[in-house]
Amino acid sequence: MTEPVVLPDFNSFGDQAIKGLDNPEEATAATQALLKEDRNSGEPEIHGPGENFLTLERGICREGVWYREAEVKELTGADEEALAAAGTNAFRVFETLLLRGVRTVGNEVMDRKLAGELLIGDREYLVMAIRRATFGDDLEFEELPCPRCEELVDLTVPLGAIPFTHLDDPEQTEFEVPLRTGDTAIVRLPTGEDQAAVMAIKSDNVAKKDSEILSRCVLRIRHADGSETRRPPATSLGMASRKTVLQFLTDTQPGPRYNDFSFTHETCGKEVELPINLAVLFRGM
Ligand SMILES: [Zn+2]
Incomplete structure (x- = not known):
């Protein structure tokens, strides 16, 4: 059983000038709470070999050549401990996720410097891939209260349903x-x-x-x-x-638009905004 996810205020993410920058901080408290409470609900997943590879929007440039292929891995118990030790600073939690969950970008092994070099959108896409490698593709919501009609909704959201922005020209830097x-x-x-x-x-x-x-x-x-x-x-x-x-x-900024996800609630016919944050992505840890 997955615990019902208590979402933060539905409108608390939408009005920021730089959403991608402000998100992690907002998600912290919820992330930490879920890291504590929801440790045993992750279902085992079977992964094909290709699932841990992804192509970034921008990637890294080395001597004029762009490298976009990246490899992530399934998070383990040791990673979980490292995440719990990252404390309540959301940026640190996010950074820890990248350092522990990404193996390589191009031919380079992930480290802090490399993580810092990546576009925010590429970082957020990598986190999505880590989530997929660790818990699979579907975000399950149970008994989510619809803010329009208050009915409790069960919902399955494949990661692919989260809006995603592409760069027109990945090599354009200015x-x-x-x-x-x-x-x-x-x-x-x-x-x-x-x-x-x-x-x-x-x-x-x-x-x-x-x-x-x-x-x-x-x-x-x-x-x-x-x-x-x-x-x-x-x-x-x-x-x-x-x-x-x-x-x-x-x-x-390219990459997943976690804040922009919404769904149509069939019962009331209304569009419901459902911002996806770190706590939602990594519940069950
Ligand atoms: Zn509704």
């Missing part, structure tokens, strides 16, 4: 974002290292965290007259420009 001022921001997408820098900020000040991301990911501002400002201080960007760039970074 993007142009037109700003309201007539300027153009030239940006790159945030990586694990950027995420770590944001998490290291000991403050709840969201604007400060946004500034950190912007100062790292806005490479240049091209002005209407063709001149460029390299590495503009994030605090010098107008509020509208900051918002535009952050939205672009969120929308363009």
